[in-house]
Amino acid sequence: MVWIDNILWFVISVGILVVFHELGHYLVGRFFNVKVLRFSIGFGKPIFSRSFGRDKTLFSIGAIPLGGFVDFLGMRENRVSQNDDGRAFYRQNFFAKAAIVSGGPFANFLLAIFLYSILFVMGVPSLKPILDTPISSSAAGQTDLQRGDEVKKVNNERVENWQQLRWEILENMYNSEISLEVQGTDGALRLATLDTAQMDFYESDTDIMKSIGLSPIKYDFPAVIGELIEGGGASRAGLRAGDEILEIDAEQVKNFTHLVEIVSASAGTERMILIDRDGQLVRVRVNIDSVDANGELVGRLGVKAEVPEALERDLLVRVEYSVPKALAMGVVKTWDISVFSLKMIGRMLVGDVSLSNLSGPVTIADYAGKTANFGIASFIGFLALVSISLGVINLLPIPVLDGGWLVFLTIEAVKGSAISEKSFVAIQSVGLGLIGTIFVLAIYNDVIRLYSN
Structure with a gap:
């Protein structure tokens, strides 16, 4: 079932991103010889835990796969044994502590650079920027x-x-x-x-x-199925690659573009489709899926066109780059998307962008499943994008997040001492409440999208 696939790919995606994020904190902490008490992927009751290394660090996997954490010795000026005091987090200088806190987001940016570099080396086929007739009333x-x-x-x-x-x-x-x-x-x-x-x-x-x-x-070519998307309506109904769709509910399908128009207007309905399969006429009943495309419900059959080779050469471009060039482009793309993300967050704060654009785990799971079904290149691009988002969000100056810790460290460096434990707990509680509110809003948006579908 589609939702099982989505959950599976969501867990895989979050697992990869969280492991890299927490590994960033962990490795930088170990570089500065700070003692690591626990390394956890996921929250809640551990489903796996084991201690390793000379410090007996507890490595665990939590039951709730929505994040993770690294617990260093002495994150605050709490009492530690005299033997380990020099390895406590709070004993490190400002640079070391800031580097440890920034290690997680930095690891996410490095992962995005690496993933985009892979795509640039692979040379993913893309549509050439060739225009159709512009809409007359538009710019x-x-x-x-x-x-x-x-x-x-x-x-x-x-x-x-x-x-x-x-x-x-x-x-x-x-x-x-x-x-x-x-x-x-x-x-x-x-x-x-x-x-x-x-x-x-x-x-x-x-x-x-x-x-x-x-x-x-857009060019007109027969409505022949070139490839089926796993879990889509066509796949569930038993359609095959090579089938030519002739009619939908007795309406003649002129070409693939016409097929897309009919299906797009048939969201959430059941249709009788007449196909030509190796010269034999076959009727198949198909459920048209309903998806949210930029706020508009449209139908999806779950098929890709069989494009004539000559036309494919005219429409598609595949640009491959050397490894050094791909790495440079990966850095630029990661930077551009990070800056763009910050701009959008800023515009959301001032009301220029609707809060309905916030997405939660349900939407992310949906995209994880869809991109995985589209192919490895799409999934790699999805991982890179979410990795950047995770890095950017964690650097926001909100208590509980890495950016909030950087603010605490800066205040500590300026005033020469850490803020009181009472103030720290109070501020962290406010940050936790804010993050919780954002999470609830994101879940609400997910539910609204599901309900509207």
Whole structure:
């Protein structure tokens, strides 16, 4: 079942990310010879625990896979044995303590760099940034952009695929103008300027590219199934790769684009599909899945098109990089996404971005399962993105989080002594309440999405 797959991939994803995060704290602590009392993946009652090493560090796995922790000796100025006093956390200098606290988020950023570097070396096939006819009432529709134009640059930044184009649009969406350098079907280069001064991208849940009026070029080809997505409606109904979909509830399917239109408008319904399977006509009853796409419920059949080879060469680009270049690009991409995440958090705090964009474990589990079913490259990209989010969020100056500890350490360095235990506990309680509130809100958003589906 799909939800079992989602839970499994969620546990795998969280496990990988939390292990790296806590390992960052652990390794930096060991580097500074701070004694580690416990290393735990997950919270709650341990389902596994064992002591290792000269310090008899307790390594454990908790029953609740939503985080982890590393417990160092003397995190506060509590009493420790005289023999171990020099190895207590509170005895270390400011630099050592800050490095230990920052080790977790830093490990998440390193993991993201590594994962993105793998993708850049692999050279994942991507859509070329070739435009379909712009929506006439949109910003793109007010320019001379035409079907078949290939975008080469956005505000002088080179783009090589549709993902890069979308990212550059996101990066520049608060500018009053966005400049596109495009190459027409005649091979000539020209500039098109999108007027975005009057646009408010957060007033609606519409995808940003759709808001601007840009979409990838579409070609008409038969509705032949090239690949089935595991757990999708088509897979559950027994459809196979190579089946050509001829009709849906007696409505003729003209091509694959038409199939997508019919299915998208049939969310959560049951349909009778007529297929051509090796020359034999077969009728199959299929349940169309319902998914949330940018706030809009749409239907999904769970199939990928069989694209003619010649057309695939025209539409797809696969760019592979050397290891040094891939590492450099991994660093840049991790930095860009980290900065973008901070900007979005800031805009959420001032009300420019709706709090409904917060996602909890249910949504993350859903994406973990979907990306895993799409393939290893999609799952690697998902892990990298969530790893960055984990690193960024943990550096926020909120008590309980790593960023909150950095604030405590800075105050301690400035005033020359740690804050009182009473104040520390009170502030930590406030931080815990804030994190709990955010978590409840994220769960609420998840439930609303599930209910609307």
